[in-house]
Amino acid sequence: MERFIADLVQGLDSGKIDRREFCQAVALAAAVYSAGNAAQAQTQRGFKIIGINHMSYTCPDYTKARDWYASVLNMKSEAIRDDGKRANLMFGPEPGKGGSFLVTRNPSSTASGSAGVKPGAEAVIDHICYTIPNWDEARVRATLKAKGLDITGRDGSLHVYDPFDYDVQIASAAEENAFRR
Amino acid sequence: MEGFVAKQVHDYQNGRISRRRLVEILTLAVTTTCAGKSAGAAEQSGLDAALVNHVSYTCPDFRKAADWYSMVFNLDQVGATARDVALPFGKKGEKPYGVSADDVPLTHIICRTRPLGASAGNGPPRRKANAVIDHIAFTVADFDRERAKAQLAAMGVKNVRDGGPFSVYVDDPFGYEVQIAGLGVTAICGAEARANCSEKR
Numbered sequence A: 001m002e003r004f005i006a007d008l009v010q011g012l013d014s015g016k017i018d019r020r021e022f023c024q025a026v027a028l029a030a031a032v033y034s035a036g037n038a039a040q041a042q043t044q045r046g047f048k049i050i051g052i053n054h055m056s057y058t059c060p061d062y063t064k065a066r067d068w069y070a071s072v073l074n075m076k077s078e079a080i081r082d083d084g085k086r087a088n089l090m091f092g093p094e095p096g097k098g099g100s101f102l103v104t105r106n107p108s109s110t111a112s113g114s115a116g117v118k119p120g121a122e123a124v125i126d127h128i129c130y131t132i133p134n135w136d137e138a139r140v141r142a143t144l145k146a147k148g149l150d151i152t153g154r155d156g157s158l159h160v161y162d163p164f165d166y167d168v169q170i171a172s173a174a175e176e177n178a179f180r181r
Numbered sequence B: 001m002e003g004f005v006a007k008q009v010h011d012y013q014n015g016r017i018s019r020r021r022l023v024e025i026l027t028l029a030v031t032t033t034c035a036g037k038s039a040g041a042a043e044q045s046g047l048d049a050a051l052v053n054h055v056s057y058t059c060p061d062f063r064k065a066a067d068w069y070s071m072v073f074n075l076d077q078v079g080a081t082a083r084d085v086a087l088p089f090g091k092k093g094e095k096p097y098g099v100s101a102d103d104v105p106l107t108h109i110i111c112r113t114r115p116l117g118a119s120a121g122n123g124p125p126r127r128k129a130n131a132v133i134d135h136i137a138f139t140v141a142d143f144d145r146e147r148a149k150a151q152l153a154a155m156g157v158k159n160v161r162d163g164g165p166f167s168v169y170v171d172d173p174f175g176y177e178v179q180i181a182g183l184g185v186t187a188i189c190g191a192e193a194r195a196n197c198s199e200k201r
Helices: A002-013 A019-045 A062-072 A137-146 B002-013 B019-043 B062-073 B145-154
Strands: A049-058 A086-091 A100-105 A124-131 A152-154 A157-161 A167-171 B051-058 B084-088 B108-112 B132-140 B167-171 B177-181
Touching: A002 A019, A049 B051, A062 A086, A062 A100, A124 B132, A137 A157, A167 B051, B002 B019, B062 B084, B062 B108, B145 B167
Parallel strands: A049 A100, A124 A167, B051 B108, B132 B177
Antiparallel strands: A049 B132, A086 A100, A124 B051, A152 A157, A157 A167, B084 B108, B167 B177
């Protein structure tokens, strides 16, 4: 920046630019520099995300959802957290080591601090996609059909509905990858 | 099983149990084993969800949402189109936290703007669900509630509220509730219960 200003001064002194042009150039430089600093600071302020901790799924009957996700996606219901209104269904890595869980809950069960279901929210999570490792198209389709589910989608990226018509996508790494869109 | 049967037969032959009792014991043992296998098979009959692949977040202005999630969680935006953009939880080539398999990609958020009834896959319009994901919680590194609140305030995030001692809730630009927590908040030790949880993490 110092070098840039020095060049501007030299230009002013030598008459290559007038006073007005000089002032405009310095003001512009200040604005750009300031914006750059702000962007950098903002980036540094954000959190380092590790993964999805959990998803809170509210439905008319949490047991029905619990049993469906346990059956179709082999999620494991944690018995000590099943209080008759909600259940925690674990999947992926171990709890505390990158694992996630799906909370199926009745409308009467709201987490402390949570506003619960907001009818007026402008945004919605319209589906969740789960990665199935060791993808075998025939096996995956046969498994879903054996559960009585109708399948849509394409090979490697399939959609089914859960008991409450929530759209559930299951996919292979090859078909659903942020860097291959 | 074989050893168990041998012992029952031994007891029977030595007169310790009657023939009827032997039959009862062995019948119970065989049917219980069979039921156990069936239950085990049922538990394993589904598909193993390894991780969330992506969360499909639909809102009126996907760019605004994407910019907010990028700012708060330091996420890059990749593969932008006129209607959506992906925000992976890491850089290309990285593996998800806690995952060693090569065929489990980084979780990502897809911020998109489209009608709610848009097709699910290549099928007919998406059904209207009778369930909702009312909030989503993200795990972040080195979480400390008070520090997190200060960070969020510095980023201009409003309506920050405590979610027990080990998490906070915020609203994104479209009023969607987002929870931020540390690794210690798990299916076993939730944000509220963790203070009294016997599992130390």
